[in-house]
Amino acid sequence: MSSDPDAALMLAFQGGDESAFRALFEKYGRAMVTFCHHFVRDPARAEELAQDVFLKLHRAAPRYVPTSRFKTYLYRIASNHCLNELRRGGPSLARGSAGDAEPLDPDTLEAGGATPEAVALGAALARDVQALLARLPEKQRAAFVLARLEGLPYEEIADVLETTVPAVKSLVHRATVAAADALAPYLVTRREVG
């Protein structure tokens, strides 16, 4: 992993270079807040969880051995921490069902504008996706977040979740089918409009 600059930073920190740790925090801090937010949907709690992840990373430095990409290692810590948090019954995902809110004009999503309709539709969609996540089994939820919301390739997800690529393919597919079912009202509206 010598070609991984983040692993090099972690090793530098292991050797006593505090600025290397700060560089990692600056690079991944915001991404970790976003990642944790997918699990808890509470901005303050997401920040606290992200800080927990970096505290764990800080404590783990003496034992760090770069056998995979640093990013994979970091996401593995974060995934385990968020799933543990959900098992402990911390502030969890909002419950609800797709279509609770009246779907608005879906074209406003593609326009990307910040019209009131687009904002309302984005909020409704986000809420329905979170309701979906709350219903998914743990591994599917983690695979869905990593693939769909974080954009990690299957190979990296397999590393993060410590499973095989075929297993990830199955997890991501089942979660995506569940998403298609849960978000069907939006898709119907899109077809009708189109």
Next chain:
Amino acid sequence: MMQHPTLELTALLDGSLPEGERAELEAHLAACGGCRAERDRLAATLALLGALPPAPAPSPTFEARFHARLAAERAAPSGSGRVLARLRAGFGWRTLAPGLAGVAAAAGVSLYVGHRHRADEAFLAEHLELFENFEAVSNVATVETPEDLQVVAHLDELQEGQP
């Protein structure tokens, strides 16, 4: 003709199918309206997910609060003090015992199995919290109360996995 390859449709959309499988699946799609409809439904779902609003940005004090937590942790008593405080507070070393014993056993085993570094890293990431507690309890420099002594006295049970 291949069976309806529904499991492969998502991987196809994600660009994660090997070339041979992709060609075979596309040949199937050309002849199967049901699979095409399912592919289109999944593709529309992915497009919809792409329109999700971004997560809120961290608050302006996020980084400062992290460094404050880090500084507080460094200034606090050693890890053993923290763990013993949690044990005293009723977190329950009895609850922790099987996990710690498992950590100790697995850590020992991991020294001898092949692919040692990889196993260590995966294990560390998954059990970081328990590992920290184990290290802290193992370092019993902080023994301040009779309850602490009781914990230390029962460390053999922790390692044996007794409740």
